[in-house]
Amino acid sequence: MENFTYYAPTKVVFGRDTVAQTGQLAREFGANKVLVLYGGGSAVKSGLLQRVCDVLTAVGLPYALLGGIQPNPRLSKVYEGIDLGRREGVDFLLAVGGGSVIDTAKAVGYGMANDFDVWELYAKRAQAAACLPIGAVVTIAAAGSEMSNSSVITRDDGLLKRGYSSNLGRPRFAVMDPALTFTLPPYQTASGCVDILMHTMERYFHPGPGAALTDVMAEALMGTVLEKSRILMDTPTDYDARAEVMWAGSLSHNDLFECGTGTHGDWACHQMEHELSGMFDVAHGAGLAAIWGSWARYVLPAAPERFDRFARRVMGVGDCGDPLENGRRGIAAFEAFLSAIRMPVNLRQLGLTPSPTQLDALADSCSYHGGRTIGAIQKLDRADIRRIYQNAL
Numbered sequence: 281m282e283n284f285t286y287y288a289p290t291k292v293v294f295g296r297d298t299v300a301q302t303g304q305l306a307r308e309f310g311a312n313k314v315l316v317l318y319g320g321g322s323a324v325k326s327g328l329l330q331r332v333c334d335v336l337t338a339v340g341l342p343y344a345l346l347g348g349i350q351p352n353p354r355l356s357k358v359y360e361g362i363d364l365g366r367r368e369g370v371d372f373l374l375a376v377g378g379g380s381v382i383d384t385a386k387a388v389g390y391g392m393a394n395d396f397d398v399w400e401l402y403a404k405r406a407q408a409a410a411c412l413p414i415g416a417v418v419t420i421a422a423a424g425s426e427m428s429n430s431s432v433i434t435r436d437d438g439l440l441k442r443g444y445s446s447n448l449g450r451p452r453f454a455v456m457d458p459a460l461t462f463t464l465p466p467y468q469t470a471s472g473c474v475d476i477l478m479h480t481m482e483r484y485f486h487p488g489p490g491a492a493l494t495d496v497m498a499e500a501l502m503g504t505v506l507e508k509s510r511i512l513m514d515t516p517t518d519y520d521a522r523a524e525v526m527w528a529g530s531l532s533h534n535d536l537f538e539c540g541t542g543t544h545g546d547w548a549c550h551q552m553e554h555e556l557s558g559m560f561d562v563a564h565g566a567g568l569a570a571i572w573g574s575w576a577r578y579v580l581p582a583a584p585e586r587f588d589r590f591a592r593r594v595m596g597v598g599d600c601g602d603p604l605e606n607g608r609r610g611i612a613a614f615e616a617f618l619s620a621i622r623m624p625v626n627l628r629q630l631g632l633t634p635s636p637t638q639l640d641a642l643a644d645s646c647s648y649h650g651g652r653t654i655g656a657i658q659k660l661d662r663a664d665i666r667r668i669y670q671n672a673l
């Protein structure tokens with residue numbers, strides 16, 4: 281096993297009616313005045329936002345509100361949050377929502393605590409020295425931002441989507457009541473399940489020999505999410521299925537599944553998807569579903585043993601004796617799963633028919649104009665990336 285550092289400082293308060301503890305938790309982590317961030321309306325409609333405001337009031341915490349955060353969250357909203365937070369003198373950020381709201385809170389936290397344009401972080405031209413403390417009330421199991429070190433923001437002009445990672449931005453606490461996710465539309469539930477699977481798969485498909493315990497835990501997580509996501513397509517209010525998926529969402533992206541592997545994972549699919557959701561504003565998990573098969577077939581020859589193991593241990597494909605062929609069968613089985621939960625397995629099913637010029641633009645942006653390669657199992661340059669997008673049509 282390779283050396284590693286595992287840092288997962290977020291206090292997780294999980295289960296029914298845990299929202300009631302939010303005020304105390306904010307107090308525990310030093311809040312004197314809170315900026316409550318939320319999305320486009322679901323938290324208002326469900327009454328959750330009011331509940332959160334009430335529990336803050338109950339512990340004597342004043343707050344300001346920043347609503348209207350959209351999926352693939354925009355930089356303009358981050359600037360609005362920084363201005364509002366400074367004007368109101370808040371010292372704590374409370375995200376009520378999913379990855380988009382939590383990521384906006386992280387960006388606002390960096391913007392308020394540092395003396396330069398926050399986009400410099402996402403443009404990889406600066407490093408944060410601090411971040412305001414953040415708490416999260418999670419309403420969708422998907423991005424795992426409640427325990428992750430990353431945030432992803434999209435520029436309004438040019439729709440450039442970029443991530444920034446720092447331990448400073450990891451939320452101090454996450455309140456996770458699986459019942460809050462009952463109201464998710466099936467498409468968002470499925471898209472979230474794909475993202476959860478992919479956060480583990482990005483780490484599972486790596487070039488090294490692996491680490492026994494990490495591999496087996498990753499396989500258990502994938503198996504659990506494969507099973508529970510199918511249940512949720514039929515029974516969206518199945519509390520236990522929601523709970524398993526929600527906990528999987530946090531564990532999948534808190535770096536647990538790279539411990540001892542000697543790598544931080546592959547991440548090529550995520551890099552390629554961020555271009556898609558930046559340019560075309562699609563749901564992140566659905567974008568991953570649309571691109572994964574094309575990526576997997578492209579890199580399969582570079583790591584047939586890993587794909588063979590995935591096929592046998594995760595997808596339950598029998599051993600035909602040929603790792604390459606088994607790998608192909610595993611990829612097909614995963615795509616069949618995606619279809620079963622009504623996720624796209626190509627760009628057309630995602631609703632996109634990019635022109636050749638748009639494919640060029642996607643590959644160009646993803647490769648930083650030819651200045652970087654992506655992926656670990658196989659390093660992919662601009663031409664490789666272009667082919668993978670093309671094959672995903």
Ligand code: NZQ
Pocket residue numbers: 318319320321322323349350351352353377378379380381383419420421422423424425428429430431432460461462463464465468472475533550557564565
């Ligand atoms: O805005 P509202 O009205 O709340 O609706 C949201 C939104 O339309 C809805 N929703 C959320 N909870 C709901 C609900 N609807 C009904 N009932 C509920 N309980 O779901 C939609 C999607 O919300 P969003 O926050 O965008 O979802 P998700 O958690 O999938 O976040 C996606 C964003 O996170 C980024 C993605 O790129 C994308 O921008 N990611 C962030 C990561 C991180 N910070 O570590 C890692 C990921 O790989 C990912 O890149």
Ligand code: ZN
Pocket residue numbers: 423475478479550564
């Ligand atoms: Zn993701």
